[in-house]
Amino acid sequence: MRRIEEVAGNNTSDLTEMNRSAIVRILQQKEVCTRAEIAKLMGLTQASITKLVGYLIEMGVVSEVGIVKGNGNRRSIGIRLNAEKNLVIGVKFSRHVFAIGVFDISGKLYTQKETEFGLDENTGIVLAQMKKQIRDLLDEYKNIVAIGLALPGPYLRKEGRIAMVTRMPSWHNINFIEEFENEFDKPVFIEQDANAGALAEWWFGDHGRPLSSLTYFLVGEGVGSGVVDNDRLLLGYQGIASEVGHISIDYNGPVCECGNRGCLELYSSTTAFLKEAKLKLPELFRDKYENRTMACERVFDAARSGNTKAKALVEKIAEYIGYGCVTLINAYDPEIIVIGDSISKADELILPTIKRIVEERTIPEVSSRVRIKISKLSIDPTLYGAAAIATDRVLRKPSEYLFTN
Numbered sequence: 001m002r003r004i005e006e007v008a009g010n011n012t013s014d015l016t017e018m019n020r021s022a023i024v025r026i027l028q029q030k031e032v033c034t035r036a037e038i039a040k041l042m043g044l045t046q047a048s049i050t051k052l053v054g055y056l057i058e059m060g061v062v063s064e065v066g067i068v069k070g071n072g073n074r075r076s077i078g079i080r081l082n083a084e085k086n087l088v089i090g091v092k093f094s095r096h097v098f099a100i101g102v103f104d105i106s107g108k109l110y111t112q113k114e115t116e117f118g119l120d121e122n123t124g125i126v127l128a129q130m131k132k133q134i135r136d137l138l139d140e141y142k143n144i145v146a147i148g149l150a151l152p153g154p155y156l157r158k159e160g161r162i163a164m165v166t167r168m169p170s171w172h173n174i175n176f177i178e179e180f181e182n183e184f185d186k187p188v189f190i191e192q193d194a195n196a197g198a199l200a201e202w203w204f205g206d207h208g209r210p211l212s213s214l215t216y217f218l219v220g221e222g223v224g225s226g227v228v229d230n231d232r233l234l235l236g237y238q239g240i241a242s243e244v245g246h247i248s249i250d251y252n253g254p255v256c257e258c259g260n261r262g263c264l265e266l267y268s269s270t271t272a273f274l275k276e277a278k279l280k281l282p283e284l285f286r287d288k289y290e291n292r293t294m295a296c297e298r299v300f301d302a303a304r305s306g307n308t309k310a311k312a313l314v315e316k317i318a319e320y321i322g323y324g325c326v327t328l329i330n331a332y333d334p335e336i337i338v339i340g341d342s343i344s345k346a347d348e349l350i351l352p353t354i355k356r357i358v359e360e361r362t363i364p365e366v367s368s369r370v371r372i373k374i375s376k377l378s379i380d381p382t383l384y385g386a387a388a389i390a391t392d393r394v395l396r397k398p399s400e401y402l403f404t405n
């Protein structure tokens with residue numbers, strides 16, 4: 001009988017699995033740990049940890065790695081996660097391109113490939129290409145445990161559909177759950193792109209530990225956010241929680257395709273930024289640019305070299321991002337906000353303005369404590385995030401998903 005999630009109880013075996021999961025999640029973040037350190041972090045006795053670690057060693061999920069310096073200079077045996085034995089495939093799907101990469105559960109990249117397609121291209125053909133590439137990788141890499149797929153938000157995660165109709169009309173009727181659930185002999189986990197970015201920063205970003213909550217603010221072609229609160233991704237009822245791009249900053253503003261007026265996305269996306277840049281700085285767009293991110297970079301570079309019109313445009317988008325951060329702080333009280341996607345290339349040009357707006361518009365106890373950073377991930381955050389979706393799920397049920405001897 002199916003358990004109803006809201007009222008499901010925990011059996012002793014569930015608790016044991018939760019403790020195993022906690023150990024592998026600690027080790028995913030710290031290269032090597034002693035049993036005593038794990039016991040301290042988890043608040044369990046060392047005898048319990050010894051038993052749990054023993055099982056994980058037997059499974060081949062973790063290994064002992066010789067002697068390391070433990071607490072009080074005591075020498076103890078180190079434990080590490082055998083990340084290289086557990087690979088995941090990340091798939092990023094966006095309006096013009098899909099990208100597929102193979103990673104291990106510590107975030108190490110093995111291979112990646114991008115395929116461009118047109119929005120008018122037959123969806124069946126694009127999906128068949130995507131599935132073939134995944135299948136080829138499953139043949140090539142034998143240790144793959146799961147596949148993560150990141151889709152453009154808003155994504156109705158219970159229904160398996162992308163919700164914005166006009167932006168990707170031909171893709172609106174595709175049910176991604178049905179397309180992928182029985183396609184491979186590995187599980188496929190699907191989330192929207194900003195949630196993927198949040199998980200990428202959570203699992204693979206360098207933000208220090210312990211970390212209680214992280215908000216990822218995606219500012220690219222679209223605008224969205226993903227929230228990890230108390231170690232869990234915030235999903236809401238249908239999966240569209242934290243769609244900050246559709247919070248109105250002007251209720252008399254222009255109509256958005258979501259039905260609302262004056263949505264943040266209409267002002268702070270790189271789409272809006274480029275539209276204005278092309279009007280004010282046509283000389284920067286005389287040559288063809290390869291993609292939108294590179295087009296944005298041209299404007300950022302012009303601002304860096306002192307072009308006053310470019311500087312004003314960058315300042316304006318930074319202010320809007322600042323307003324977005326204020327909303328994120330008031331809604332989710334994050335410990336850290338990481339701003340990512342195409343806008344991250346503006347880095348030091350936008351950060352001081354964003355921080356100033358947050359300081360001006362939030363209570364001092366909050367603005368002085370929240371950390372605001374620009375993403376430093378070297379891999380496309382949505383592709384990396386797709387790998388993080390799979391990583392997140394397998395680390396929560398190590399006995400079910402991770403490779404054993």
Ligand SMILES: [Zn+2]
Pocket residue numbers: 245246247256257258259260263265
């Ligand atoms: Zn909207």
